[in-house]
Amino acid sequence: MTENLQGPAIARALTIAGSDSGGGAGIQADLKTFAALGVYGISAITAITAQNTLGVRAIQEQSIPIIEAQIDAVMEDIGVDVAKTGMLSSSEIINAVARRVQHWQLRLVVDPVMVAKGGSTLLQSEAIETLRTVLLPLAEVVTPNLPEAEVLSLVKIADMAGMKVAAQAIYALGPRHVVIKGGHSEDQPTDLYFDGQQFIELPAKRINTRHTHGTGCTFSAAITAFLARGWSVEEAVRRAKVYITGAIQHAPGIGQGHGPIDHFWLWDQTHNE
Ligand SMILES: Nc1ncnc2c1ncn2[C@@H]1O[C@H](COP(=O)(O)OP(=O)(O)OP(=O)(O)O)[C@@H](O)[C@H]1O
Numbered sequence: 001m002t003e004n005l006q007g008p009a010i011a012r013a014l015t016i017a018g019s020d021s022g023g024g025a026g027i028q029a030d031l032k033t034f035a036a037l038g039v040y041g042i043s044a045i046t047a048i049t050a051q052n053t054l055g056v057r058a059i060q061e062q063s064i065p066i067i068e069a070q071i072d073a074v075m076e077d078i079g080v081d082v083a084k085t086g087m088l089s090s091s092e093i094i095n096a097v098a099r100r101v102q103h104w105q106l107r108l109v110v111d112p113v114m115v116a117k118g119g120s121t122l123l124q125s126e127a128i129e130t131l132r133t134v135l136l137p138l139a140e141v142v143t144p145n146l147p148e149a150e151v152l153s154l155v156k157i158a159d160m161a162g163m164k165v166a167a168q169a170i171y172a173l174g175p176r177h178v179v180i181k182g183g184h185s186e187d188q189p190t191d192l193y194f195d196g197q198q199f200i201e202l203p204a205k206r207i208n209t210r211h212t213h214g215t216g217c218t219f220s221a222a223i224t225a226f227l228a229r230g231w232s233v234e235e236a237v238r239r240a241k242v243y244i245t246g247a248i249q250h251a252p253g254i255g256q257g258h259g260p261i262d263h264f265w266l267w268d269q270t271h272n273e
């Protein structure tokens with residue numbers, strides 16, 4: 001592509017997250033989502049997981065210097081329109097990432113990943129307070145699922161009214177927008193957007209499937225991609241909801257456990273089917 005005097009001809013998004021060897025969540029889900037949505041994807045790996053659709057077998061955190069060096073290397077050369085975080089594992093990693101986010105003045109989407117679908121811990125319990133007090137104030141958007149929203153807000157959520165109280169409590173921690181995901185509810189997977197003034201409920205039909213590995217990563221990566229492409233937060237969230245619903249619907253049925261979703265379902269519809 002020829003150089004464009006107005007800047008790069010493609011939006012750039014950075015994911016700061018863990019690697020999922022199974023390819024369905026973490027860095028891999030984020031990069032596939034960025035690619036599917038027409039955004040140039042860049043990564044800084046915080047931890048390597050040995051993982052498949054059945055669960056997480058092993059985790060190796062990366063050192064603070066190599067995490068910082070990845071972020072600095074891409075920022076000094078390539079640049080980033082919007083960044084997101086996923087698995088951060090420890091307090092030390094959160095503090096280091098927060099320092100780089102501030103240094104580079106990054107627009108940030110925080111997916112407060114705590115536990116994998118199979119129950120493995122992806123964030124040490126003593127790191128939760130660092131997430132609340134150090135990273136959330138830097139977030140333009142934070143996307144907790146229902147259990148994460150309860151932990152961050154200290155509110156027990158039983159229904160939409162509870163989601164609203166929790167969203168207000170999380171907003172008070174400093175992020176400019178809160179999106180609580182309803183995927184873990186027994187009912188319809190209605191997500192809730194809150195920007196400090198207005199609540200928007202984003203309903204969807206529940207898809208009856210066990211293949212929901214990486215839905216949270218994919219949803220937050222889609223929000224990041226749409227923001228990078230210039231949409232408002234509200235519009236980015238609305239578009240991400242349509243995208244994630246389609247991706248779950250088209251899950252290819254890979255693996256014996258919670259399989260991945262189809263990040264490229266929109267592309268498949270227009271090019272391959
Ligand atoms: N079965 C389903 N049918 C339709 N939408 C769903 C379903 N499960 C989750 N979603 C939607 O997917 C998005 C991700 O939500 P979810 O609550 O699964 O995130 P998560 O728990 O962080 O995911 P993970 O940790 O597995 O990556 C939300 O928009 C949610 O409403």
Ligand SMILES: Cc1ncc(CO)c(N)n1
Nearest residue numbers: 018019020025026087116
């Ligand atoms: C690396 C990684 N990040 C996030 C999740 C949550 O889905 C996962 N299972 N693995």
